[in-house]
Amino acid sequence: MLRLFEAAWFLARKDLLRWWRNPLSIVAGSLAPLVMLIISTVVFGIAGDAWPTGLVVESDGPAARRFVTILRESRSNITPYFNIVETDPGRAFDLARTGRLLMVIRIPADFDARLAAGQEPVIQTYQYNVNSDMSKNTRLRLDHVLQQFTAEMAPDRAPLRVEHLTRLPDDVWRRTFIAGGVFAFALLVGGMLYTSTAAASEWTDSTVKELLLAPVHPAAIVLGKLLAGTVETLLTAAAIFGLGSLLMDLRPGPHPWLLVGLSLLVALGSAAVGGVLGVWSQNIRLAHPVSIVLGVGFFFAAGGFTSVATMPTATRALAPYLPPSWAFESVQALLHGLPAPGLSTALLLFAAIATAGGGLMALRLGRATNRW
Amino acid sequence: MRAAIHLARKDLTLLLREPFYLVMSLILPLVFFLFFALISEGSATQPVAIARESAGPWSDKLLEIIRQPPEGRRRLEAPYWEVVTTDPETARRLYAENRAMGLITIPPGFDAALAAGQPVRLPIAVNNINSDYTKNLWLRVDHNALTFNQEVSGALVQVQEEAWLPHDVPMMSYMMASLVAFAFLYGGMVNTAVAVAREWEDGTVKELLLSPYGHGGVVGGKMIVGLLETFLSGAIVYGATYLVKGFVPAGELGPILLLLTLTALVGVGLGALIGVWLRQVMPAVQIAMVLGLISFILGSGLSPMSGVAWGGVSEALWRFSLALPPTYAYHGAHLLMNAGLSNGLATDLLVLGGSGGLAVGAATWSLARAFSRAPKAVKV
Numbered sequence: 001m002l003r004l005f006e007a008a009w010f011l012a013r014k015d016l017l018r019w020w021r022n023p024l025s026i027v028a029g030s031l032a033p034l035v036m037l038i039i040s041t042v043v044f045g046i047a048g049d050a051w052p053t054g055l056v057v058e059s060d061g062p063a064a065r066r067f068v069t070i071l072r073e074s075r076s077n078i079t080p081y082f083n084i085v086e087t088d089p090g091r092a093f094d095l096a097r098t099g100r101l102l103m104v105i106r107i108p109a110d111f112d113a114r115l116a117a118g119q120e121p122v123i124q125t126y127q128y129n130v131n132s133d134m135s136k137n138t139r140l141r142l143d144h145v146l147q148q149f150t151a152e153m154a155p156d157r158a159p160l161r162v163e164h165l166t167r168l169p170d171d172v173w174r175r176t177f178i179a180g181g182v183f184a185f186a187l188l189v190g191g192m193l194y195t196s197t198a199a200a201s202e203w204t205d206s207t208v209k210e211l212l213l214a215p216v217h218p219a220a221i222v223l224g225k226l227l228a229g230t231v232e233t234l235l236t237a238a239a240i241f242g243l244g245s246l247l248m249d250l251r252p253g254p255h256p257w258l259l260v261g262l263s264l265l266v267a268l269g270s271a272a273v274g275g276v277l278g279v280w281s282q283n284i285r286l287a288h289p290v291s292i293v294l295g296v297g298f299f300f301a302a303g304g305f306t307s308v309a310t311m312p313t314a315t316r317a318l319a320p321y322l323p324p325s326w327a328f329e330s331v332q333a334l335l336h337g338l339p340a341p342g343l344s345t346a347l348l349l350f351a352a353i354a355t356a357g358g359g360l361m362a363l364r365l366g367r368a369t370n371r372w
Numbered sequence: 373m374r375a376a377i378h379l380a381r382k383d384l385t386l387l388l389r390e391p392f393y394l395v396m397s398l399i400l401p402l403v404f405f406l407f408f409a410l411i412s413e414g415s416a417t418q419p420v421a422i423a424r425e426s427a428g429p430w431s432d433k434l435l436e437i438i439r440q441p442p443e444g445r446r447r448l449e450a451p452y453w454e455v456v457t458t459d460p461e462t463a464r465r466l467y468a469e470n471r472a473m474g475l476i477t478i479p480p481g482f483d484a485a486l487a488a489g490q491p492v493r494l495p496i497a498v499n500n501i502n503s504d505y506t507k508n509l510w511l512r513v514d515h516n517a518l519t520f521n522q523e524v525s526g527a528l529v530q531v532q533e534e535a536w537l538p539h540d541v542p543m544m545s546y547m548m549a550s551l552v553a554f555a556f557l558y559g560g561m562v563n564t565a566v567a568v569a570r571e572w573e574d575g576t577v578k579e580l581l582l583s584p585y586g587h588g589g590v591v592g593g594k595m596i597v598g599l600l601e602t603f604l605s606g607a608i609v610y611g612a613t614y615l616v617k618g619f620v621p622a623g624e625l626g627p628i629l630l631l632l633t634l635t636a637l638v639g640v641g642l643g644a645l646i647g648v649w650l651r652q653v654m655p656a657v658q659i660a661m662v663l664g665l666i667s668f669i670l671g672s673g674l675s676p677m678s679g680v681a682w683g684g685v686s687e688a689l690w691r692f693s694l695a696l697p698p699t700y701a702y703h704g705a706h707l708l709m710n711a712g713l714s715n716g717l718a719t720d721l722l723v724l725g726g727s728g729g730l731a732v733g734a735a736t737w738s739l740a741r742a743f744s745r746a747p748k749a750v751k752v
Contacts, residue, residue, distance in 0.1 A: 024655060031662065035666070042685070051680060076506065076507040096536070097536060098678075102680070115528075120527055121530070123532070125531060126535065129536055129540040129541065130536070131540075131675055132416075132542045132543045133416065133543040133675065134675060134679065134680075135535070139533075140511035140514070140515050141511065142531065143514055143515040143518050144510075144511055146529055147515075147517055147521070149528070149529065150521060150528045156525065157526065157528050158521045159486055159525065160494055161492070161494065162495075162496060162510075162514055163496070164498075165495055165497040165498070166498050166500040167499050168500050168501070171506050172501045174503050177501055177502040177503075285392070286392065289395075289399060293403060300407040301406060306505070308471075309470060309471050309473045310418065312413040313454065333501075336501045338470060339468070341469050
């Protein structure tokens with residue numbers, strides 16, 4: 001038994017050395033998470049919820065001024081809803097026609113007069129409507145302001161009032177949530193990619209014969225490959241976590257050791273999947289893109305980019321059958337201090353995947369040995 | 373020219389024998405397709421659990437408002453909510469287990485209070501581990517409350533909406549147009565990078581060099597095959613958008629094809645440069661992936677960047693994106709395919725044609741230079 005672990009350790013050391021000496025192999029496993037992290041920072045992390053808007057106010061009455069104040073002060077949990085960047089009518093509408101502004105809101109001169117006369121003033125909006133998602137978001141922001149304004153100015157016309165409650169005292173910014181998803185993605189894709197590459201390269205580099213004819217049990221080869229793949233994956237994921245902490249306020253949450261344990265098993269399970277892919281395909285060109293595509297696909301479809309609970313019906317129904325969704329959901333819950341009812345399932349699932357994957361690898365290696 | 377055609381035929385035969393390489397140019401667009409399908413549906417329609425603890429006409433009305441699809445100008449938007457349950461116990465359990473992000477409670481006494489003309493509170497609790505969804509859920513409930521109040525008591529203020537286009541462009545159509553343009557740009561990069569790099573990786577560059585054809589024929593052949601394969605992969609991606617999402621471009625076919633050809637040309641030039649620089653297939657594909665992804669995001673492929681980039685890093689990035697040719701590919705694709713408009717199309721075509729010509733010129737020079745030197749086999 002000791003000899004088996006000794007052999008596994010030597011093999012793992014060999015793979016780790018190869019990995020360390022070849023910058024391309026490190027880049028291969030860290031590039032996809034890195035790109036996702038940076039893009040998420042750029043796209044989702046800069047402006048918060050404040051949308052650039054033009055506001056043209058033609059009335060100087062107290063009601064119009066109050067409407068403007070409510071609009072300017074309206075906010076989500078993290079930032080204001082509007083960023084008023086232009087108030088000049090000519091410039092505001094010109095900017096909206098060329099797509100530089102998504103919406104211009106015009107409060108007419110008779111706003112106060114009509115309200116005082118018991119009539120409905122008419123606010124005008126102009127939208128650059130090339131994407132319904134953005135148009136919807138700007139309209140809903142204005143609805144929020146209208147609801148607030150009605151509740152304040154004419155309480156009898158707003159009998160229904162919304163009470164906003166949250167589970168956590170502070171919102172987790174979207175960029176921080178995505179950074180958590182990217183961390184789990186690094187565990188999944190790193191494990192698959194590094195181990196599939198290490199396994200397949202024994203065939204590509206024609207070193208498999210020496211490996212299989214060495215006086216060690218195939219289990220030692222499997223253990224060595226899995227150990228190296230897991231260590232490489234954990235190092236990459238730790239670097240991604242560090243970057244996420246710097247750029248996107250990612251923190252380990254209230255149970256860091258549970259997070260470490262889960263990360264270890266997810267990395268090990270993914271390494272086993274990668275190992276199976278490597279020994280069955282025996283081809284880096286195949287193993288490499290398959291690992292990336294599986295990782296990216298799971299990131300979007302299994303809870304890396306957004307929680308499973310927010311996804312369409314079919315995806316939600318499928319999620320329990322996708323092991324990565326258990327990993328993504330549990331990692332997010334641990335990171336952000338929510339209860340993690342799926343944690344024990346996730347741990348068991350990835351331990352089972354690692355065992356089954358290791359078994360399949362040993363089987364394939366055993367068959368390959370018999371050919372020589 | 374004959375040499376170029378023969379070489380292109382050789383590469384096309386290789387492609388047929390090893391379609392794996394074609395798959396590589398399809399992988400990222402198809403992953404994007406999956407992503408777009410998920411986020412456009414997920415972002416538009418939010419699952420919510422409702423704990424209905426009051427029964428009567430007022431809560432019936434509220435539920436009807438929550439369930440009804442948007443009307444008027446908003447009719448092209450998807451329904452705002454998918455109500456997963458109205459049973460109080462199930463709703464609270466789903467929320468506690470993180471299986472519902474939002475929990476709306478119609479409290480006991482809701483109907484009685486409204487019938488008596490008293491105000492009533494409508495609590496919405498959110499699992500706020502993602503600020504974007506917290507905001508989305510809150511705004512939707514505010515909209516429902518406003519609609520309810522207006523239907524019950526009349527509107528205090530009316531809104532008259534005008535817009536640049538007569539109808540909103542659905543988010544999915546926006547993304548499908550982006551995807552088609554991306555397929556031609558990215559396909560051009562990957563197909564050509566693979567066709568060039570594999571000559572070194574497979575150790576066949578020497579035979580290519582020693583063939584009686586001149587370098588011009590070899591370079592031309594690589595460009596032709598890159599372009600043909602790109603049209604093949606682009607057609608497959610468009611086919612997927614049509615079959616699955618029924619996407620039919622609004623504009624005329626001629627200008628759309630011209631825009632896509634010039635986009636592919638930019639991709640082919642860049643792909644040849646990447647291939648000759650790296651001389652290894654997998655790293656070349658990875659670089660193409662990264663470049664494609666970055667240009668897609670910065671070029672407003674995901675959503676229009678110009679309308680939200682004001683001040684700081686976002687505006688600097690948007691201004692930088694104006695120097696990138698893919699920005700013009702996406703701009704032209706959105707206007708042509710979604711609105712049938714040609715505003716600014718001349719600029720888009722000019723930028724793409726110019727940069728495509730430059731990229732192909734630079735690639736031709738670097739390929740000819742690389743082919744004229746002694747080949748060195750690269751071990752993978």
